[in-house]
Amino acid sequence: MSILDEVLAANADYAGSFGPKGSLALPPARHFAILTCMDARLDPAKYAGLSEGDAHVIRNAGGRASNDAIRSLVISYKLLGTREWFVIHHSNCGMELFTDDVIRGLLANSLETAALGPDGFTDVGSGPGSNAAGSIDWLTISDSAQSVVDDVTRIRNHPLVPGRIPIHGYIYDVSTGRLVEVPEATKAGLPL
Numbered sequence: 357m358s359i360l361d362e363v364l365a366a367n368a369d370y371a372g373s374f375g376p377k378g379s380l381a382l383p384p385a386r387h388f389a390i391l392t393c394m395d396a397r398l399d400p401a402k403y404a405g406l407s408e409g410d411a412h413v414i415r416n417a418g419g420r421a422s423n424d425a426i427r428s429l430v431i432s433y434k435l436l437g438t439r440e441w442f443v444i445h446h447s448n449c450g451m452e453l454f455t456d457d458v459i460r461g462l463l464a465n466s467l468e469t470a471a472l473g474p475d476g477f478t479d480v481g482s483g484p485g486s487n488a489a490g491s492i493d494w495l496t497i498s499d500s501a502q503s504v505v506d507d508v509t510r511i512r513n514h515p516l517v518p519g520r521i522p523i524h525g526y527i528y529d530v531s532t533g534r535l536v537e538v539p540e541a542t543k544a545g546l547p548l
């Protein structure tokens with residue numbers, strides 16, 4: 357079966373027993389939001405105990421507090437009533453494996469998937485690539501605890517984020533499934 361067929365078959369099963377989920381309210385029932393990484397090993401619904409309708413989950417590469425992530429968080433509280441936020445990065449994040457210069461070089465070389473070896477990523481594609489990567493801040497990570505502190509601090513200090521919202525900083529351990537607090541981040545995210 358192709359991926360498309362697999363997804364559509366899984367969806368048919370899901371929709372077949374959708375039941376009362378069809379009448380869920382739009383605002384998250386448990387009034388909180390999670391910003392986390394897109395990593396395939398992370399399932400926020402499972403690691404944080406979410407059901408449909410419970411919470412907002414905003415995901416991007418690294419779970420970084422990009423302008424777009426902050427846009428979503430602002431909508432989350434201002435229009436949809438969330439009162440408490442989590443920034444959750446994780447161990448063994450792919451964003452620790454390259455720098456802006458590396459990804460810019462790879463993309464300048466070709467638009468094919470790079471190979472990951474013991475010395476990092478190598479471009480194995482044939483060109484042409486593009487220099488358009490040069491104007492993007494890739495928000496890579498060199499220290500996962502520090503990146504959580506940085507992102508919580510950035511959100512806390514944003515002029516559109518009210519001081520009443522607590523922002524908790526955690527790292528999800530991909531080897532155990534546990535959430536490990538980054539105390540400095542949670543401290544930075546205390547309500548003002």
Ligand SMILES: [Zn+2]
Nearest residue numbers: 393395449450
């Ligand atoms: Zn990641």
